[in-house]
Amino acid sequence: MQSFTHDTYLSPFSWRYGSQQMRTVFSEEHKRKLLRRIWVALAKAQSQANLVSAEQLDELVANQDTIDIERATEIEAEIGHDLMAEIKTYAEQCPKGGAVIHLGATSMDILDNMDAMRLKEALNLVIIQVKALLAVFITRMEAYADQPCMAFTHIQPAEPTTVGYRLAQTAQDLNEDLQDLIRVHASIRGKGMKGAVGTSASYTELLRGTGITASQLEAMVMKDLGLEAYTAATQVYTRKQDLRIGQALSSLCATLYKFFIDFRLLQSPPIGEWSEPFGSKQVGSSAMPFKRNPINSEKIDSLCRFVEAQESVLWQNAASTLLERTLDDSANRRLVLPELFLSVDEILSTAIKVVHGMQVHRAGIERNLASYGIFAASERLLMELGKNGANRQEMHELIREHSLCAWAEVQAGKPNTLKQMLCEDATIRAYLQKEAIEALLDANQYIGDSPERTRKVIEEIRDVLSR
Numbered sequence: 134m135q136s137f138t139h140d141t142y143l144s145p146f147s148w149r150y151g152s153q154q155m156r157t158v159f160s161e162e163h164k165r166k167l168l169r170r171i172w173v174a175l176a177k178a179q180s181q182a183n184l185v186s187a188e189q190l191d192e193l194v195a196n197q198d199t200i201d202i203e204r205a206t207e208i209e210a211e212i213g214h215d216l217m218a219e220i221k222t223y224a225e226q227c228p229k230g231g232a233v234i235h236l237g238a239t240s241m242d243i244l245d246n247m248d249a250m251r252l253k254e255a256l257n258l259v260i261i262q263v264k265a266l267l268a269v270f271i272t273r274m275e276a277y278a279d280q281p282c283m284a285f286t287h288i289q290p291a292e293p294t295t296v297g298y299r300l301a302q303t304a305q306d307l308n309e310d311l312q313d314l315i316r317v318h319a320s321i322r323g324k325g326m327k328g329a330v331g332t333s334a335s336y337t338e339l340l341r342g343t344g345i346t347a348s349q350l351e352a353m354v355m356k357d358l359g360l361e362a363y364t365a366a367t368q369v370y371t372r373k374q375d376l377r378i379g380q381a382l383s384s385l386c387a388t389l390y391k392f393f394i395d396f397r398l399l400q401s402p403p404i405g406e407w408s409e410p411f412g413s414k415q416v417g418s419s420a421m422p423f424k425r426n427p428i429n430s431e432k433i434d435s436l437c438r439f440v441e442a443q444e445s446v447l448w449q450n451a452a453s454t455l456l457e458r459t460l461d462d463s464a465n466r467r468l469v470l471p472e473l474f475l476s477v478d479e480i481l482s483t484a485i486k487v488v489h490g491m492q493v494h495r496a497g498i499e500r501n502l503a504s505y506g507i508f509a510a511s512e513r514l515l516m517e518l519g520k521n522g523a524n525r526q527e528m529h530e531l532i533r534e535h536s537l538c539a540w541a542e543v544q545a546g547k548p549n550t551l552k553q554m555l556c557e558d559a560t561i562r563a564y565l566q567k568e569a570i571e572a573l574l575d576a577n578q579y580i581g582d583s584p585e586r587t588r589k590v591i592e593e594i595r596d597v598l599s600r
């Protein structure tokens with residue numbers, strides 16, 4: 134038996150990334166218990182055809198969870214076949230029932246159904262976490278729906294939005310990701326019990342004269358497992374299923390990557406509006422004691438890139454399954470499927486922590502609004518001048534000239550004098566009083582209907598979460 138300690142290579146997913154719950158889903162012990170559950174379900178169905186005796190079935194059921202990985206590893210080292218090693222281990226524990234384990238089956242009848250069951254379990258854990266993350270977003274959106282802040286286009290100050298509305302963009306995408314994940318979860322199917330190339334020839338022959346057909350046997354097994362079966366399959370279920378799961382997880386990660394790279398920009402001191410929660414004893418840098426690096430957001434983006442890269446592997450598996458089956462997907466699926474889910478598990482748990490504890494710095498928000506908000510509010514002034522009869526094109530040029538002068542002042546580190554310029558301009562004053570101009574240049578009020586749209590997104594999410 135191999136010893137997995139810290140004096141040998143361990144995957145970061147074994148101990149650093151992912152929850153114990155997700156690791157359990159992809160553990161060898163859980164895998165082998167699922168394999169035995171499938172063999173028992175097959176034996177139960179075959180007992181209906183009098184191919185398995187009650188005594189044999191009882192023995193198989195009694196030893197169903199008596200996993201012995203050490204013994205199976207010994208046998209595999211000798212025979213070079215992991216599934217047969219598990220069958221032989223199980224058979225050694227069942228002197229009578231061992232003779233009928235795997236009767237009529239091929240390896241992928243067992244392994245692919247096991248994978249489908251495991252994928253459903255793992256995807257369910259992801260769905261639970263996405264719902265939890267959306268609940269945290271709702272709390273933040275409600276708190277900041279009306280909080281004005283500068284929005285940026287081309288990473289340049291643009292017009293005001295609200296913190297809640299910025300959060301709503303991500304929450305809206307997450308809500309759609311959640312619905313995709315739920316749809317994909319509901320669509321997961323197993324190979325069923327169809328034999329070596331999917332024709333059910335072995336089962337048809339085995340069941341001849343019993344009054345039970347191969348499709349009826351399959352239906353009994355799959356009902357016992359709580360899993361739908363594909364109508365048609367080769368030696369394996371279509372690898373498009375793995376690809377669909379990978380695409381849904383990759384899409385979720387695209388949403389989160391975008392949000393957390395934005396978070397990193399907003400935490401940068403020149404903007405300084407948001408920051409991650411930071412522990413009192415947390416170290417930001419080994420060299421620079423003052424640093425408060427956005428390490429959680431960076432970890433999320435790093436793992437999101439990893440998830441996206443796995444989608445390509447799954448595409449190749451789906452496209453390159455030659456004829457009825459080749460084995461060149463087997464090794465990478467042992468890596469890709471668990472690591473996909475463990476990555477997403479770590480991403481979501483970290484995202485929940487960051488959004489729950491995120492700090493919104495009003496001083497930074499107000500500084501940026503004071504520096505740049507008035508430029509955006511000048512558009513509001515332009516529209517009001519047009520309503521009062523001024524020539525829109527002439528006013529646009531006039532405001533543009535004043536804005537460029539004020540922008541140069543701001544870039545030089547001087548106070549922004551745009552309001553003073555506009556309030557004292559005689560051409561503008563011919564249409565509006567100074568008090569009206571000052572009110573129009575208040576960027577805090579130039580947020581449109583973003584608070585209402587934020588609350589509408591909250592309603593849409595709550596509708597999905599309540600289903």
